[in-house]
Amino acid sequence: MLQIAYAHPASSAEDEYMAFADRAAVAVTAIGIVSPLADFVPILKYIPTWMPGAGFKRQALRARDMWAEMTRIPYQRICDDMALGKARPSFTTFMIQQVSRDGNLTDDNNHDISNAASVMYGAGVDTTLHTLLTLLLALTIYPQVVDKAQAEIDKVVGTSRLPELADRESLPYLGCIVQEVHRWNPATPLGIPHRLQENDSYNGYGLPEGSMFITNTWAMSRDPGLYPDPEVFRPERFEEMDAETASARDPGKYTFGFGRRICPGRYLADTSI
Numbered sequence: 001m002l003q004i005a006y007a008h009p010a011s012s013a014e015d016e017y018m019a020f021a022d023r024a025a026v027a028v029t030a031i032g033i034v035s036p037l038a039d040f041v042p043i044l045k046y047i048p049t050w051m052p053g054a055g056f057k058r059q060a061l062r063a064r065d066m067w068a069e070m071t072r073i074p075y076q077r078i079c080d081d082m083a084l085g086k087a088r089p090s091f092t093t094f095m096i097q098q099v100s101r102d103g104n105l106t107d108d109n110n111h112d113i114s115n116a117a118s119v120m121y122g123a124g125v126d127t128t129l130h131t132l133l134t135l136l137l138a139l140t141i142y143p144q145v146v147d148k149a150q151a152e153i154d155k156v157v158g159t160s161r162l163p164e165l166a167d168r169e170s171l172p173y174l175g176c177i178v179q180e181v182h183r184w185n186p187a188t189p190l191g192i193p194h195r196l197q198e199n200d201s202y203n204g205y206g207l208p209e210g211s212m213f214i215t216n217t218w219a220m221s222r223d224p225g226l227y228p229d230p231e232v233f234r235p236e237r238f239e240e241m242d243a244e245t246a247s248a249r250d251p252g253k254y255t256f257g258f259g260r261r262i263c264p265g266r267y268l269a270d271t272s273i
């Protein structure tokens with residue numbers, strides 16, 4: 001992800017950018033456990049940071065500063081490298097070239113591009129890694145899936161080269177494995193909370209504007225009416241569905257979220273997985 005965002009080749013876990021981003025991610029995740037307190041009891045946000053018991057606020061401020069540094073430092077280095085004409089092409093250089101006018105960027109441009117780049121790491125690494133680790137776990141527990149996938153690859157691709165993205169359409173069983181990985185152990189089992197912008201209703205329940213809305217991705221992926229024996233990792237379940245049902249029950253329809261905040265990295269994630 002660092003390569004895509006900044007053309008930065010992270011060669012080891014000790015890499016400066018990775019260590020920095022991981023520290024920021026740990027700090028942000030840590031506040032994720034206590035900050036809902038302030039979401040549910042908004043008056044808590046007015047507690048002064050020095051007060052005993054306001055540790056969650058101090059932690060949130062530290063995390064904010066770490067995230068800001070993680071966003072600022074790589075971006076500044078790219079801007080400096082571009083000025084010297086030695087920046088390698090990346091998402092960041094591309095965006096700068098697209099939006100700059102006569103070589104100049106507004107403060108808003110700098111803010112938007114630097115944050116878009118850093119959030120690629122923040123939102124894209126753990127989710128993709130989680131999904132790949134789930135895949136390894138499933139393939140270890142279900143070796144028959146490996147055999148079937150290998151047979152498909154050998155038949156379609158042969159044994160003299162590795163599969164490429166262009167082969168994907170010709171490897172339907174592999175596609176079913178990807179779908180089953182998303183379903184079996186979704187990376188964000190409760191999605192990301194949304195807030196209703198207008199009154200709504202669901203199954204007779206009135207849902208007033210402003211309500212927090214948590215989508216239970218885990219329950220959707222475990223619905224035995226849609227996926228019989230949901231605890232079993234069985235990519236064949238998608239092969240056995242007709243095209244219309246397979247499309248309607250495609251876990252990619254809910255594991256990447258909903259509406260206008262749907263995951264913008266879903267195509268990149270799908271391709272890299």
Ligand code: HEM
Nearest residue numbers: 120123124127128187188192256257258261262263265269
């Ligand atoms: C398997 C991999 C991934 C999964 C399961 C995943 C899942 C999600 C989910 C559930 C959301 C919340 C959507 C909502 O609010 O309804 C989200 C948001 C987001 N994702 Fe991903 N994601 C993945 C990979 C990526 C990658 C690779 C990137 C970037 C390179 C990325 C960038 C983002 C961003 C920026 C948001 C926030 C969007 C917004 O709030 O407007 N994600 N993702």
